[in-house]
Every structure is written in structure tokens, then in C-alpha cells.
Amino acid sequence: MSNPGIYGLALLVIPLGASPLVWLLGKFSKRLRNYLSGIITLGIFGLSLGFFPYVQSGNLEFLTREVGDVVISFGLGPFSLLMVSLISLLCFLASIFSPSYLKRYEGELNENKYFGLLLGFMGGMIGAVIAEELFTMFIFWELMTLAAYFLITFEHSTDSIKAGNKYFLMSEGGALAILAGIALLWVTSGTTQLTELQTTAALDPEFSVPILSLFLIGFGVKAAFFPIHSWLPDAHPEAPSPISALLSGIMIKVGLFWIIKIFWELFSVSASWGSTLAVIGAFTILIGGFLAIVQNDIKRLIAYSSISQVGYIMMGVGIGTGLGLAGGIIHLVNHALFKGLLFLGAGIVVYVTGTRKLDDLGGLGREMPLVFGSVVIGALSLAGVPPLNGFYSKWILYQASIDFERGFAPFLLVAALFGSTLSVIYITKFIYSAFLGEKSTEIERYPGWGMKTAVAVPAILCLGLGAHPRPLLQSIRPIIGGIPVFEGTWAAYMAAAFLLGAIAVGAAIYLLVDLKERSTRKPAFMGGENEETIDTERYFPYVDKLDFKVYPSEIYNSIKSSSIVNWLFVAEERNFIDPYVAVSWVGKAFTRSLRWAHNGLLSRYLVWVFSGLIVILWLLTTQ
Template sequence: MNSALVPLPIVIPLLAAALAVIFVRFHIVQRAIALSALIGSVGVSIALLVQVEEHDVVKMDAGGWAAPLGITYVVDRLSAIMLVTSSLMLLIVLIYAIGQRGVEDNHLAFDAVYLVLAAGVAASFVTGDMFNLFVAFEMMLAASFVLLTLGGRADQVRGGMTYVVISLVASAMFITALALLYASTGTINMADLAQRIPELSSGVRTGFSLLLILVFGVKAGLFPLFFWLPDSYPTAPGPVTAIFAGLLTKVGVYAIIRTQTLLFPPDSQQGTVLLIIGGLTMAVGALGALAQDDLKRLLSFHIVGQIGFMIFGLGLFTVAGISAVVFYIVQTILVKTNLFLVAGLIDRHTGSSRISRVGGVVRSAPIIAVFFAVPALSLAGLPPSSGFAGKFALINAGVMSSQWAIVTVALIVSLLTLFSMTKIWAGVFWGEPESATPLAEGRTNGGPPLMVLATGLTVALSISFVVFAGPMFELAERAGDDLMNPSAYINAVLGGGGS
């Protein structure tokens, strides 16, 4: 079905970014523009999810040119779920950034660049065309380069440099993959590619499949390609790290899921390779986290670990596995953003994010302890939390496919995750502060009201995610079913302009 709503999640933030540049001298106007644009995106995304539930796939042909020739924007269940989650997180983190009165978050460029980032993320989810996926990635990355180095501090430039260079290398690989794909199939429309790629010889298909995993693996932070992540993310200002941690790597995972399930026929899907990479990514993430002393770095290693879980679910290539991944991604985005927002609160409350230096937060700001406990239990996957539901679904899918090795690794990694969460708890919330700088006085409510409100919102969302886990999982199952049977997607895109 055609829908005029499809391009709006990209158009609204981009227009708002332009407006924010015009009103650069009026900070309050800028903030109002950014807030209303993101509220608008949330609304549009929810409307799209409702439409997708009714029609399976909605699309829009840019300029009225039909699919293989024109540029198509497509939303299916996975895209719609990702759009709703990402736009909600972008809105909440913006509220948090408004509450945090630091120089970097009040930088004149912050709102405009943040909106471009929002547009880039939305564009990656909505596009139905490989080259536009590249452009969307570049839009997102260019915005993230600026946000990461907004303060221009030495550590930001150092971490940012690694991040920019590795991203550019991945982009160059992406263009290479596009050029080769175009040379061998004559199209870059995803639905059209899905029909042409089976005509290629199996060696060439495998090559493309691996090349695309490599390209998106750099962005997602897969096992041999994750080194830039824990170096660069923690240097950014608090809210920026939160949104990077929550969203950017997951956009890479989304691209891997989309290309692997849509473009390649079952015989060239890299199931075993993905399972091995997934297992190694999980293990490295969890083990790397154990050695860290800086709170944000420790959490950054857990980002890597969780990417491993997603790749594990995808590597099974069963409906159960992919449904579990969809459920797990949404859950992780909530939890990860939440944890980094809490890390920001701790940093602000105690003046340091080193676990060995901070202590006794449970007495000085109990609300931060509560906000930390909920997502931490979820990250470790303990029963009443949303993380338990996600991990249970993944491991259940693994058991159903009899992949015992990866299931064992996943369970051990969960235990290690629990261990590093207790390390944070014991170090940060219990004990006496060893810091030379005393705790700020009279801030027992945890920090500025807007920051606490935003963090509270993420906690509330992840709790309601457990409460509504049943319907959410049914939605994820329908999304997984769509992904494993992409013919509806292909027909909707290529099946003429009629609705």
C-alpha cells in the first residue's frame, strides 16, 4: 500500500534541523523546534506501525517513479518497530540533554546536528534502496562525528579520530560492495536485488554476503571489528553517548538483518559464520567489560556483548530466532540508553565515572540506585526483567535449532554480565567514596529534574515492556515471519503503483 507518511520520519527532522540553524541565536526557539520535531516523528512512527499492522508493508515511490527505476521508501514491521523505538529514545535523550546544563549540550550546533542524526537513523530504517542506505549511514555518521567531538577536547579528538577513520573505511567498503553489486546485477533496489541475486553463481553470492556482513559489522561492532567502540563512545558528552550506545550499533545490526534475510537465498545466508562471530562477540564483550574501571567504558563493552546476542539469533535463520532478535533489539535499546543516562547522572552526582573512585551513591542519591538496578538486572537477564524475556526467547530459539555450543556461550556470558553489574553495584552504590572531591551537597534527588525525569521515563518504558511482553513478542514474531518470507516485501515494492 502507498502511504504519504513513509518519508515523514526523515523529512520532519531534516526540515527542523534547517529551522534550528536559522534560529541559531535563539536558544529557546531552537530547543522548541527540536522537541516538537521529535514529538512529531514519534507520532508519525506510531501511525506507521498501525498502518503496517493492517497492510503488512507500506511504501512510497519518490517522485512517483515505480520501483526498480525510482527510489523507494518502504516500511515493514521491523522498520516500523525500529522507527518507534528509535524516535522515542531520541526524544527522551533530548529531554535529558536539555536538563543537563553543560557547555557541550548547550553548544549552538547541538540541536541541528542531533536532528540530522535522527533523520539519518530514520532514513536507514525506511529506505528500500542500497545506495540510499549508504547515504543514510553517511548522514548518521557525519552527524555522529560532530556530536562526538563537540567539545574539541584532546580525548575526544583522539577517540573521534579512530571512530571517523574506521567509519570511513567501512563506507569505502560499502561503496565497493555497491559497485560490484551493480556491475553484476544492474540494480541497487533491494527488492529487485532480491530477485536478481539468486541468478548469480553461488560463489559470487557468498562473496557479496560476506562483504556486506563486513561492511555493516564495522558499524555494528562485531567481533574482530569492534575496537573503535569502547575507545570513542565514552569520550562524548553524556546524552550523546547514551544515544550512540542505544541506537547507532543497532542500525548496523538492522542493516545486517535486512540484507541477509531479504537479499540472499537460504543457501548463501551465512548462518554458521554468523553464529561463530556472534559467540566470539558475546565472549569478548563480556570479558572485556570485566577488566574495565571506567563506568562508561565497561558499559561500552557490554554494547559489544549484546550485539553478539543479536547476531546469534540472526545466525539461526529460523522464524523463532529472528523474532527473538527483534524483541531483544528493542529491549536492548531501552536498557542501554537507560544505563548510559544513569552513568551520566552518576558522573554528575559524584564528579567521576571511575568505579574505584566513586562509592556510597545508594545513600547519597537512592533514586539513581533504583534507576540503575532496573536496567542492570535486565542487562544480566534476571527473571522479572525485560532482558530475561529477550534472552529466554533467544536461548529457546537456539535450543530449538540444537545449537548447543552457542547456547552454552550465551549462558556463560549472561553470568559474566551479572558479575560485572554486581561489580558496578558494589563499587558505585555501596562502600565509601574514595574520591578526593567530596560529593556535591544537597542533591539527594539525583540531579536536575529534567535529567531525572528522562531517566525515569526510560525505566518506566522498560518496566512496561515486561508488562506488555506478550503482545510485544507476538508483534516481534509477526516481524520475524515477514523477514523469513520476504515475498510480501518484494511484491509490495515491485508490484506496481496501485494500492
């Protein structure tokens, strides 16, 4: 590849071009359509891997066209390449997962549209990442938003349309903030090209606060940090599961990507901005975690968990030291992997049983060992259990917050640690009630190979990147300018060896000492609360119908009712902390009063006309 730039454009053009092709092709052959979308996504993934050597030394610009005052520019940097490979990997997983998942709808919906939109979504995301000019980025950003909207509302159910509308409206509000920010930046700095902004133009100090806050809000809506997260827990559960994996796995990361890019790569912002981000991140960790605990809907639980994990990334990014950025970016990659995995796993659960309610689920682990194993790996990775990749990034983040020389740094550390605890709590709930315990729902169908592959691949990657993080560290080196220095020691290989050894020893004891014989299977027993203490009448009035029921929610209900955090749950459930609901309430009241004013009385309308005339006359003559 003497001129790799030409091939770089293929990353964008192929998915966008394939989108209508796949849409049309599906009318003739479904099989061909499925294969084609799999091949294209995999091909893009391979292509993006092939680019890694080229971006190690610096950015790779492959298209800049200036047409009058309109500039179109694309390029690849180490960070955007990382994002592209993540996008294409997850899209690949989604596209091999989807064909069997869509059987759920039994041909009721237009599957061709689904695949076309999937590729369009991918193209939009890749475009939004590799654009080197902000207006160009905006177009692809909107393409991404639009495709995601149609994918979220794909099921055409009332709930999904509502969730999709909320998502679209909030995203569009964010996008308008971005647009205002870009326009302001263009007017004050004279350019919107990233390379020029990076090298020559500094941020106009007078406008830095409005521009940066507009960008923060705009990209923040996509990134879904507190308090502008409220679309996420609605939209994720309602979307088809592979789409949830994409939304949570990478779409929100595109928002984070631009926050990182603008706040650190383009303008090295002041420390106060970093502190703001870090504090927002810390709050997001805690609130997302608390809210995830009390959910009864698998996908909603994972969605809140996404918010919490976004908090980690924000925190790392806000700390802003080499270590913090590294932690943030590595966590971004890791979260994409394990959250994609978890959503696909949840998708399998939904596919298999037809329900999302944790209360109705149970005992799936024995039916689907491979899926169970993969999901457990993802869950442990999320909880930050060594030697999986989630631990690795969280470890770096702890280090970064210890090193952070600010008064509130201990708070960050505590939030991160506590958030990790929360993640253990909620993810155990998920694993436990869905896969362990007694089987409580009929299994409608079994997952196909595509689904299994789609969860197995990220599980292997989670394990691999946790035990062998060097490639990942290598790839982020050019982003943050060198491998971060650790103060504490964490030797991944050693630790992995020890931990695996310990597990082996434990297994040996289990088998040799014949614990298997002596162990008894007890009813659900979690968090120190006994079966006897559970108020079954209150939470499970139908308990006597099932002679044995999993009660994992009990501990969570205790948490929920504890007064310290109770207000949070109440506020979230009643939408007190939802800016969307607040704005729409005010808007509705205003609209109602305006409609009341238009009461069909001609003389009233004429009075408006004449008063308008008088006001205009007054304005014109008084100067």
C-alpha cells in the same frame, strides 16, 4: 489517513529540516530550542506509533523516484518501523536529557550545534532505516556517520578527537566496503531497489560470497562485533553521555538492522553464513563480557557490555530460525531500551560527580533514589533477571540455540549462558561501586527533571515489556512471519506475578522479622573475597586516607589475572586485536620509507623520471 505514505516521508523530512532550524533558533532562545527538539522527537515517535497498524499487512512504500539511472526510494516495513520508533524514542530521551547535561560544559561549547547535529543524526538514522534503495540508504548512512563523528568529538578534548577519528575512519572503511558491495550487487543484479531484489533478482552465485562478506564487514563495523569492535570502547566513553546512549542504543542497531535485512529478508542465505554469524556472535558475547569486567571507567564498561550484547543479537540472527530471529530482534529492542537507560544513568553519574572512574565513585544511590532505582532495573534487565525484558529475549535465545540443529549449538548455548553470568558480574560492579557503599565523592550538582524522566521512562518500559511482552511480539510477527513456538514454557504474567510475589514476601520477612535491626553494614565484600584478603596496598595505595573504601574491583582483578583469560586482556590493552592499530602501524612504516625516499636530491628525482620513461617504453613496445 487514506494515503499514509505521504506522512511517512515526514518521518525523514521533519528531523532533517528541523536540524538547521534548531541550530539557528538556539541563537535567539535556548529554551525554545530545547522545547522544539523535544517536541519534534516526541512527535516523530508518536507518528511512528501511528504507523504500526498500516504495516501489519505488508510493506508500505511511499516514495520512489527514478531520475535516469538514479533511483530514490523510501518505504516502511514492520522492522524498519520498529527501528524508527526506537530511534525517535531514544532521541527524545536524549533531547530531554541533554539541556541539563550540557550545563556541564558551562557554555564553553556550541550547544546549538549539538542540537542541530542531534536532529541531523536522527534524520540520518531514520533515512538509513527507511530507505528502500541501497544507494539512498548509503547516503543517509554516511550522514549518520558524519553527524555521529561531530557529536563524538563535540567536547573537543584530545581524547575525544582521537576516539572520534578512530570511529570515523573505521566506519568509513566499513562504508567503503558497503559501497563496493552495493556497486557489485548493482552490477550483477541490475537493481538496488529492495523490493525488486526481494521479488525478482536472485544473488548471482558467483558473486554471493564477495558481496555478502563486504556487507558483513561494512555493516559489522557499525554493529561492532568482534574483531572490528575496537572503535566502540573508545568512542562511547568520550562522547557526551546522551550521545553514547544513542550510539549504543540505536546506531549500532542500524548496522545490525541491515545485516538482518540483507542476510534474511533480501537473500535467504545458506546455513553456513548463519553459522558464521552465530559463531562470531558467540565469540563476541564472551570477549565483550570478559573485557567489560575489568574496566574501571563506567562508560567503557557499559560500552564493552554493548559489544557483548551485540553478540547475543548476532547469535540469534545467525541461528536464523524463527525463534532465533525473534530472539535477536527482541533483544535488539530490549538492548536499545536498557542500554540507553544505562548510558543515561552513567551520564547522570558523570554529571553529578564529574568523574567516570569507578574507583572514585560510591554511595550515590541514597542521594538519587529514583535514578538508582531506574538504573538497577536497567542493570537487572541487562543481566537477564526475570521478569524484566532482558530475561525474556535471552530466554528465547537459549531456546533457539537448543533447537539449533548443528554440531556447535551447545557451544552457542554455553556462550550465551556464560555471557549472561559475565553480564551479572560486570553490571554488579557498576551498580555496586557507583551507587552503593559509602559516599566517596562530592556531589557537584543534582540532576534535573529532564534527566530523571529520561531514565525513568525506559525503566518503566523495561519492566512493562518484560511483564507484558505481547505488544512487542505482535509487532515482530510480520517480520518473522508468525509468533515463534516455544518448547520450554515461559508464561510472562505468571512468572512476573510469582517473582513480584516472592519479592514482596522477602520484603515482608525483612521488615517483619526485624532483620533491619540485626543486619550489619559490612565493608565491601564481593565474590567471596574477604576484606582481609584484599591486597589494598597494591590496588589502592591511598586507602588509608579514606577510612572506608569500596573495593569492588578486587574480584575483578582476580578474574583479570587468571591465566586462562589473561591473554585476552593483555591483547586488548596492547591493541593486539585492534585491526585499526595494525593497519595504521603498517601504513606509518610505509609512509616513513616513502618520505625517506623523497630526500630533496634533484638527480634522484630525475632518475625516477627516466626510469619511468624506460618502463613505459618497455610496456608499450613489448605489448
